[in-house]
Amino acid sequence: MKSDDSINGVLLVDKGQDMTSHDVVAVARRCLDMKKIGHCGTLDPMATGMLILVLGSATRIQDLLMSEDKEYTGTLKLGETTNSQDAEGEVLLKRPVPEDLTLEQVKAAFDTLKGDFYQTPPMVSAVKINGVPLYKLARKGQEVEREPRFVRVYDYEITRFEPPYVDFRVVCSKGFYVRSYANDIGEKLGCGGHLSALRRTRSGHFKLLPGKHVTFDMLKGGQKEQVLTSILSLYDVSKLRGA
Known part of the structure; x- marks a missing residue:
C-alpha cells in the first residue's frame, strides 16, 4: 500500500461492538491509504464509543492523549x-x-x-x-x-x-x-x-459530537472524502486542550 504522507491529525471514531481497536486501525489505514496510524487507549470488542486515532505526525502526541482521564x-x-x-x-x-x-x-x-x-x-x-x-x-x-x-x-x-x-x-x-x-x-x-x-x-478533552466523528462503517465503506473532513488538525487539538 502506498502511504499518503499528507494526512496528519486526530480522528475520532465511534467504535461499534464485536470489533477490536486494532480492527478499527486496520480499516482506517485502508480507507485513508496510509500506514502511520495509532490509537489512544484500547477498547474491548464488547465496548463501544470513543476511540481516538492519531494520523501521521500526530502519532507523536499519542502517549499524551492516552494519559488523560x-x-x-x-x-x-x-x-x-x-x-x-x-x-x-x-x-x-x-x-x-x-x-x-x-x-x-x-x-x-x-x-x-x-x-x-x-x-x-x-x-x-x-x-x-x-x-x-x-x-x-x-x-x-x-x-x-x-x-x-x-x-x-x-x-x-x-x-x-x-x-x-x-x-x-x-x-x-x-x-x-x-x-x-x-x-x-x-x-x-x-x-x-x-x-x-x-x-x-x-477521552480527555474529546467527546463524540455530531459531525465531529466517524463510524466504523464509514471507514469500512471507504468514504475517504467524508472521513477527511472530520480530521482535527494538530492546531485544532492544541486549542481544544488549551495548550
Missing part, C-alpha cells in the same frame, strides 16, 4: 461472576442477588471505590507478565498473580437501579479497568457481578 457509561449485572469480568466471558459462579438490596447499599459499594486506590487488572487483558499478554495465559487456563495498579475514580453516578442491573457513569484515570470495577463492586455487595455493557463517552 476517561468517562464511561456502563451496566453492571449482579449475581454472575465471569472469567473475563464481562459478558463475553464464561460464567464461573452464580449467586442470588439479595431481594432486599437497596440503592443506598449499592451507592455505599460504589463509594468505597471512589478517589485513589489500587486495582488488580483482570486476567483477560493486554497487561504483560514477562513479555506475555495476560489474555494469552488466560486462554491456556492459567491464572497468575498481577501487580495492582494505582488508579483514580474522579466521579460516578448511578443512573438506573433495577436489580440485577445497575447502570452507571464513571470518570476515571488512565489504566482503569471498568470490568474490574464492576467485578469488585459485585463482590462488595456479596453476590458478585460482571460488566454487561460499556461505552466510552469521553
Whole structure:
C-alpha cells in the first residue's frame, strides 16, 4: 500500500461492538491509504464509543492523549461472576442477588471505590507478565498473580437501579479497568457481578459530537472524502486542550 504522507491529525471514531481497536486501525489505514496510524487507549470488542486515532505526525502526541482521564457509561449485572469480568466471558459462579438490596447499599459499594486506590487488572487483558499478554495465559487456563495498579475514580453516578442491573457513569484515570470495577463492586455487595455493557463517552478533552466523528462503517465503506473532513488538525487539538 502506498502511504499518503499528507494526512496528519486526530480522528475520532465511534467504535461499534464485536470489533477490536486494532480492527478499527486496520480499516482506517485502508480507507485513508496510509500506514502511520495509532490509537489512544484500547477498547474491548464488547465496548463501544470513543476511540481516538492519531494520523501521521500526530502519532507523536499519542502517549499524551492516552494519559488523560476517561468517562464511561456502563451496566453492571449482579449475581454472575465471569472469567473475563464481562459478558463475553464464561460464567464461573452464580449467586442470588439479595431481594432486599437497596440503592443506598449499592451507592455505599460504589463509594468505597471512589478517589485513589489500587486495582488488580483482570486476567483477560493486554497487561504483560514477562513479555506475555495476560489474555494469552488466560486462554491456556492459567491464572497468575498481577501487580495492582494505582488508579483514580474522579466521579460516578448511578443512573438506573433495577436489580440485577445497575447502570452507571464513571470518570476515571488512565489504566482503569471498568470490568474490574464492576467485578469488585459485585463482590462488595456479596453476590458478585460482571460488566454487561460499556461505552466510552469521553477521552480527555474529546467527546463524540455530531459531525465531529466517524463510524466504523464509514471507514469500512471507504468514504475517504467524508472521513477527511472530520480530521482535527494538530492546531485544532492544541486549542481544544488549551495548550
